[in-house]
Amino acid sequence: MSNLNKNFSPVIIVGCGPAGIASAIQLKRSNIDFKIICRRFGGNANNANKIENLLGFPEGISGKNFVVLLKKHFETLLIHFTQDIIQSISKENEDDQFHIKCENGEFYSKFLIIASGTNPKKLRLNGETKLWRRNLLDYEISNFTYKKNIKKIAIIGSGDAAYDYALNLVKYPVKIDIIQRTAESKSLSLLQKRVRVNSNITVIKEMKLLSLKEDNNKIRIKVIRRSKEEIRNYDFMFVAVGRSPNIKFLSAELQKLYKKSINLSHLFFIGDIKNKSHRQISIAMGDGVKCAMEIVSNINDK
Ligand SMILES: Cc1cc2nc3c(=O)[nH]c(=O)nc-3n(C[C@H](O)[C@H](O)[C@H](O)COP(=O)(O)OP(=O)(O)OC[C@H]3O[C@@H](n4cnc5c(N)ncnc54)[C@H](O)[C@@H]3O)c2cc1C
Structure with a gap:
């Protein structure tokens, strides 16, 4: 797959929960081209009754209203997300790209951010x-x-x-x-x-x-x-008996990296998918900003 192909993006973000959204906003600030794909905008934040531990919201904010603000932030920055369900993700060894297969299309990227959160047990x-x-x-x-x-x-x-x-x-x-x-x-x-x-x-x-x-x-x-x-x-x-990391669409090779908690220079697991019992919006957002900054450094250092 050539980098000139219309289905190629330098960076693909899987998931539009707080982690994926934060990385998208940070990449946009650095003018890096990316695609963000998700099933549901806002992710698990949609389920929160009242979020009271987010800086800047002294009265707390409902999960639903928080997601409305996240959407507004995307609109202001002209960030578009692709709504689709990812079926599989693998690494194409011949050209070192990630291959993301969705219900309605296939995409390729050099960098991959996996922010797919958790599934309820x-x-x-x-x-x-x-x-x-x-x-x-x-x-x-x-x-x-x-x-x-x-x-x-x-x-x-x-x-x-x-x-x-x-x-x-x-x-x-x-x-x-x-x-x-x-x-x-x-x-x-x-x-x-x-x-x-x-x-x-x-x-x-x-x-x-x-x-x-x-x-x-x-x-x-x-x-x-x-x-x-x-x-x-x-x-x-x-x-509501717990949640487990949402990794079922990853190839066996990528699941192995996930289980060993290995982030490569081109592959990042961020947010709830890797935060075990520390599943919080601020932590997910921090992960998103950090990995986007690492990608920007990697691209600019070349
Ligand atoms: C009831 C409840 C209350 C909470 N209250 C708080 C609170 O008060 N304060 C706080 O800090 N945190 C709270 N949390 C936790 C918070 O919601 C999570 O920490 C946060 O949403 C994690 O963000 P994330 O981006 O890592 O994952 P998620 O928000 O889970 O987002 C995952 C994203 O991946 C997408 N995705 C997954 N699989 C696929 C697929 N196959 N194809 C396409 N897209 C896919 C989803 O659609 C979604 O967009 C609460 C959680 C719950 C359930």
């Missing part, structure tokens, strides 16, 4: 996918549309996302149960405190989900708590 219970397809269960609150018949929601999980989802849902006239297997919550104590004082949210500890199924357009779950089984019914369910 599943419960891996029978019937889970069916409930998701029937729009009775989801993993991302940003996909949720409130309907009047939804009165009772279960959230499975005990971490920040589960508590954040519950606090996000209290704007609707619904009762929310946070169901967690453990006796202790893994969430920030600040979020736990807010949940505790909200009469529409109940935290049920030491409850294990055994099975789930659809029953007349509702969810019927079987749970066990302190050796006692019971059946519970809900109108909707969120599963």
Whole structure:
């Protein structure tokens, strides 16, 4: 693939979450030509109820409004993103380029920034996918549309996302149960405190989900708590039981580099995909700016 081909960009950024967006803005400032591709603009920031740890937002900002500002920033700088789903990424050894295959096209680059974030983990219970397809269960609150018949929601999980989802849902006239297997919550104590004082949210500890199924357009779950089984019914369910790095589209060779945490001079893993338990917007944005600056130095030093 020649560098003159219209599908070639010196730099390709995978992902328009905070990490990818920050690297795009930094590259633009240095007048470096790049392409940024993603499935969803804003990434996981779309799921945040209220972001309170970002400099410059003393009152906090909702994830949705933050993403609106990110989009405005792109528009102001005339940065365009390509909306597509990446299917595979590999390295073409003969000309040392990365090959990015999407649903609607193929692209090549010299530098590659992978900022594809994380995917939500599943419960891996029978019937889970069916409930998701029937729009009775989801993993991302940003996909949720409130309907009047939804009165009772279960959230499975005990971490920040589960508590954040519950606090996000209290704007609707619904009762929310946070169901967690453990006796202790893994969430920030600040979020736990807010949940505790909200009469529409109940935290049920030491409850294990055994099975789930659809029953007349509702969810019927079987749970066990302190050796006692019971059946519970809900109108909707969120599963927030953790997230794992989104690397499934990488070739075996690139996955190996990812697992060894190797950033090459032409390949960068940035943001949540590599930040393990330190998954925060500011860290992702810092990663984005840093790797863009390294690419600029690399190009200008030639
Ligand atoms: C409920 C919740 C609340 C949060 N609250 C806060 C908070 O208050 N403060 C804070 O700092 N952080 C918060 N976070 C964390 C924050 O959202 C993440 O740290 C941040 O979004 C990570 O940015 P990223 O760019 O690395 O990845 P992501 O935001 O996950 O972006 C990944 C990008 O890659 C794209 N992508 C992935 N796979 C493909 C594919 N195959 N093809 C095309 N595109 C693809 C996605 O569409 C997306 O654009 C919260 C997260 C959640 C879930």
